[in-house]
Amino acid sequence: MHSSRGHLLTEQNNPNSVHLDQLSSVEIVELFNxxxxxxxxxxxxxxEQLAQAIDLTSEALKRGGRLFYVGAGTSGRLGVLDAAECPPTFCTPPELVQGIIAGGKDALVKSSEGLEDRKADGESAIAQHQINSEDVVVGITAGGTTPYVHGALQAAQARGATTIFLACIPQNDLSVKVDVDIRLLVGAEVLAGSTRLKAGTATKMALNILSTGAMVKLGKVYGNRMVDVAVTNEKLRDRALRILQDLTPLSREESALLLEKSGxxxxxxxxMQWEGLTREEAEKRQI
Incomplete structure (x- = not known):
């Protein structure tokens, strides 16, 4: 790795925003847009790489493996966010998709970017989570060079895990040996070097696609509906009833009764409705 990172795409100066400090508010919005x-x-x-990542991840989860996102700073926070949203969306157990961030939970709400330079911490995080050959580890680093992430990926590979690299620099800038190498080339940031902007946006999009795609392959979706969702508040109950009404001939009242019977x-x-099963039989049919 280079000692200076000024050559990296994510650190470059954007010619389109050299007068950023002189723009009106509307011009700032238009520039960002x-x-x-x-x-x-x-x-x-x-x-193509995202599709490959979906396939490998879904296959691993079907075998009983887990999906881990590893990152520091913004990249780490985005991984934790995507992981945290899987249980309410797909009714997955919290351990199925997990986010690992340099600095732990404290780093979610306050800057801990200094911790990204500790490669050994990334290695130890893999050991602490007892990652094995059934698991998938996604290393997220916009600039591509974060030692914490590289330490985690190397430790994961040593344990036989499937590894995925997600960065916003071209492969010519940095070559890595992983199972899937995803590069999101968004160009230089409007605010030079601030990868929470375009790089962060593209990273969130990629993680959304990866986790949702894997869950689709796991049978968590029917059509484009979240059919594998636990009803934990009024919004979700209303959504559940609408799904049942749309996909069965039942009225809202009948749907409510069925939903109650289903737990x-x-x-x-x-x-239960389609196959005439009891709740216990229906639960045994599911992944």
């Missing part, structure tokens, strides 16, 4: 279009192009260009699980309720 134009630049953010590059995030969509970056995802499109990485579509407030939409997927269970659908199987």
């Amino acid at each position: 134009r630049e953010d279009a590059q995030t969509l192009r970056a995802i499109h260009q990485a579509r 407030n699980r939409v997927k269970t309720a659908l199987l």
